Amino acid sequence: MALRWAKRLGLNADSPARAGLSGLTRVGGLLLVLCLGTLAWAVDLRYAPFPPGKWPPACPLKALENTAPTTGYRFQPKGASIRLDIDEDADGNLQAQLVRSANGQPLSARYALTGSTLGFDGAFSAELSPDGRPDLLIVQRSGGAGLAAGYAWLTVFVSQGDRYVVSSIESYDPAPHDWLKPGRAKHCQLIQTTPIWTDATRDGRAHSFWVYQLLDFAHGQPRYVNQARAGFPLWVDYRYKASHRATRKLSAQQKQAAWAKRDFGHIGPAKPAATPLP
Numbered sequence: 001m002a003l004r005w006a007k008r009l010g011l012n013a014d015s016p017a018r019a020g021l022s023g024l025t026r027v028g029g030l031l032l033v034l035c036l037g038t039l040a041w042a043v044d045l046r047y048a049p050f051p052p053g054k055w056p057p058a059c060p061l062k063a064l065e066n067t068a069p070t071t072g073y074r075f076q077p078k079g080a081s082i083r084l085d086i087d088e089d090a091d092g093n094l095q096a097q098l099v100r101s102a103n104g105q106p107l108s109a110r111y112a113l114t115g116s117t118l119g120f121d122g123a124f125s126a127e128l129s130p131d132g133r134p135d136l137l138i139v140q141r142s143g144g145a146g147l148a149a150g151y152a153w154l155t156v157f158v159s160q161g162d163r164y165v166v167s168s169i170e171s172y173d174p175a176p177h178d179w180l181k182p183g184r185a186k187h188c189q190l191i192q193t194t195p196i197w198t199d200a201t202r203d204g205r206a207h208s209f210w211v212y213q214l215l216d217f218a219h220g221q222p223r224y225v226n227q228a229r230a231g232f233p234l235w236v237d238y239r240y241k242a243s244h245r246a247t248r249k250l251s252a253q254q255k256q257a258a259w260a261k262r263d264f265g266h267i268g269p270a271k272p273a274a275t276p277l278p
Contacts, residue, residue: 047236049232064125082100082101084097085098085099089273094140097110097111111270113138113140115140115142119143120140121139124138129217129220131160150195152170153169154170169192170265172194174193180214187217192265196209196265198254198257208239211236
């Protein structure tokens with residue numbers, strides 16, 4: 001059972017997290033994956049899209065302070081007339097809505113946040129569109145263990161003139177250095193990270209990969225702009241040896257097929273909440 005779960009989690013024969021499973025009992029192997037998997041599967045800079053010292057300039061993210069007096073969360077960028085309200089619904093899940101800070105007037109629908117309430121990672125402001133108005137993002141993680149610990153969902157509120165476009169992005173273990181400043185542009189772009197396992201490879205064996213793609217929010221909804229940076233999209237082997245180079249284990253057609261079958265790494269409009277607040 002442990003080996004089957006290891007396969008489902010993407011721990012193939014050349015993955016560090018699966019090393020030693022053959023010498024353990026099935027129960028022990030499963031415990032290794034679940035208990036120690038967080039350390040093994042956190043995004044490892046040994047497999048990052050850029051080598052040490054070569055990371056492009058990061059775009060500044062500002063962590064917002066929660067000003068809610070009791071329950072829920074209230075986040076307001078300094079000097080802004082908008083506020084992000086996050087509350088728990090009747091099912092115990094979090095919902096977010098953008099409002100006017102002066103009177104609480106809604107500026108957006110109420111959106112359901114994906115992930116665990118235990119994995120709530122806060123709210124941030126950033127310049128995601130070039131209109132000079134504050135853009136907001138929420139990071140919520142799975143709250144799980146093993147590979148699942150790194151799964152995260154970003155809900156992004158991007159200013160577009162007199163309205164906000166709200167989207168949802170799945171990305172593995174997002175960190176501040178994943179937000180890049182593209183050249184002389186004044187807005188930020190995101191490196192989306194997706195772990196992918198596939199056995200449809202050139203050598204016919206199962207392998208795991210980190211897939212890096214570049215997302216831009218200048219027009220509201222996220223869109224892939226891999227052509228803006230050399231080397232993207234980038235598929236890196238996940239194995240013992242550190243690497244920042246594109247894998248040779250997959251053809252272009254195999255990459256396309258593996259990406260189409262992914263369980264995680266989707267982007268699209270955020271879903272309005274269906275459950276009422278208590």
